[in-house]
Amino acid sequence: MTTEINEREQTLLKMLIESYVRDGQPVGSQKLARDSRLNLSPATVRNIMGDLEALGLVSSPHTSAGRIPTDKGYRLFVDSLLTVQSLDNDEVQRFKQEIDTDESVEVLIERVSSLLSGVTQMAGVVVAPRREHQVLRHIELLPLSDNRILVILVMDKQEVQNRIIRTAHAYTPSELQQVANYLNASLSGADLQTVRNRLLADMRETRSRMDRLMQRALDMAESVFAETAALDDCVIAGQTNLMEFSELSDIDRLRSLFDAFNSKQQILHVLDQCLGSPGVQIFIGQESGYEPLNNCSLVTSSYGVNNRAIGVLGVIGPTRMAYDRVISIVDATARLFSAVLNQRH
Amino acid sequence: MTTEINEREQTLLKMLIESYVRDGQPVGSQKLARDSRLNLSPATVRNIMGDLEALGLVSSPHTSAGRIPTDKGYRLFVDSLLTVQSLDNDEVQRFKQEIDTDESVEVLIERVSSLLSGVTQMAGVVVAPRREHQVLRHIELLPLSDNRILVILVMDKQEVQNRIIRTAHAYTPSELQQVANYLNASLSGADLQTVRNRLLADMRETRSRMDRLMQRALDMAESVFAETAALDDCVIAGQTNLMEFSELSDIDRLRSLFDAFNSKQQILHVLDQCLGSPGVQIFIGQESGYEPLNNCSLVTSSYGVNNRAIGVLGVIGPTRMAYDRVISIVDATARLFSAVLNQRH
DNA sequence: TCTAGCACTCGGATATCGCGAGTGCTAATA
DNA sequence: TATTAGCACTCGCGATATCCGAGTGCTAGA
Incomplete structure (x- = not known):
């Protein structure tokens, strides 16, 4: 109704x-x-x-x-x-300058987050890109002592991940090289989601052929990519801006809000809901269903690469906020950020 | 006087x-x-x-x-x-259990920080170990595209660092292998401080002998270890505990305190002063010389490996705190943390 | 359907008062 | 000389009273 x-x-x-x-x-x-x-x-x-x-x-x-x-x-x-005024072009340029650097994605996220908080005088938040959507470019395996293997995943241009895994079997360097070659051949270029799926398929298929080394290679790979699903992280900037707002200024409310920011879990959960839909999304007050966010609104937009959403960014402030302005700011920022990520491939 | x-x-x-x-x-x-x-x-x-x-x-x-x-x-x-009551043995055991896990150092630091904050109901802070004192175990070099090289430094058991550097010259894989071998032979087992010194010495010496590859190798290594001096980071937990204290509850003071925590720079500077001296150190109120910390005291102790201090941990709270208790807690924690780090080599 | 008028309500600012805890000073005491 | 009892004084805090004005709801008239 x-x-x-x-x-x-x-x-x-x-x-x-x-x-x-x-x-x-x-x-x-x-x-x-x-x-x-x-x-x-x-x-x-x-x-x-x-x-x-x-x-x-x-x-x-x-x-x-x-x-x-x-x-x-x-x-x-x-x-x-609401009549959303689109953003002043000068301002967009300023944003762009702020964002368009060739630093690592992590630093970039920090930048975007504090850009959002700085310009709105509220709290800015950016959920890191979902790992699953990152593309794997190269795998390297290095033997350490005691059956431990250092796995290096070269992802995006600036992005490298390490994992150390233990294996039941001790591999020789040349075996490892073989395994790495195989994995590179069959997996590189795919995003982590696909990688995992492909691995599972391969395992089922190979199991019958009984190549022991391959079998082990796949086991190992499985244990690497198992933890890929690790929770995403998010970066919140300018929390203290919220202390200015009288509607939040009672100490208990403020404290529960800050605690929420620190644990991040719930915040992440709320933000994840925005990942699906395109464009700017808004949660007002109780709508988020998360108690510490009463009296707060959330203005978010997802960002992504190749028109696929891989993360969410936005602003948290009191329900009493200048929605028109904030909406256009969040929208512009999401577009700019997407553009920057795209141009990195 | x-x-x-x-x-x-x-x-x-x-x-x-x-x-x-x-x-x-x-x-x-x-x-x-x-x-x-x-x-x-x-x-x-x-x-x-x-x-x-x-x-x-x-x-x-x-x-x-x-x-x-x-x-x-x-x-x-x-x-x-002050009569410092040494800590209840049961409690020490509890601390130990909390800390003594085989997670990565980063996670460990988080743990220690929130242990401190949880048990004191104030803010806990841990300055990450100074990089210079970590021991290098192994170097690996991987060619990427466009003269870019991925340098992998395997440090402590759980600790791996990546750096991507650009080089003027394009190395062949076998050249890289050679360089890596050389660097491993001459550098592994030393801490980063020593590594840098040794590099400088080598460069001066080799310059005359004019081995082109060696020359380049050293240049490259130099550019890797140059950024080693990067600022240390620190982890602060339980900030919101400080909201309970009436002496800090006026919103402006609190805000400036939280801002200080977020920027961390100044906090780090204050804490760095503790690195030199052994045992528990205390800054009371204005003594820190840092305005937002007025009305706050800092109880710290350095921790380290092989009796060499490599970092600082402690507690931040209102000047009105139970110093006896806090001192023994900080002291015990520092000892336990040192012990855990030691036992990892 | 809109508006003028009016009685009423309530929060916030300001003033006043009394209480009680605590002080500083002085004079008496051990 | 060091300690103490006595006393007048100070000041913050909470309770109470008062006033003011902005804003409301309602009713009756245009």
């Missing part, structure tokens, strides 16, 4: 939210009547407010204060009242 | 601090007279307090409140009044 409201009500709700976002003060009927160009008396506005309150779009903190938007009010506003 | 105070004054100052640390309330003459077993009247205690205040060891927040310790008071307390 969509809550239908007429044009005049829309105008007023919009003005109310814009005013409240600007000043942080509950908005009274008088002010609203004056500011809107509708030539309505305060009394009329009051009536309308009464209706909006009945619909759950606004509420008043107490009897003799003005109205403030509810989560539902913000939702309606964001969905159908 | 040391501020000399007589035994009775010492007793009272000690009691005052212990009481204040416990309750967080300014301590009045009456309470102090009653609690101390000195059989003094409140009036006498007041006189003594007057003296201590004149010496700058205590102060009163306002006329009609009791006294609280000053930084200088805490300092005297810590230096000569």
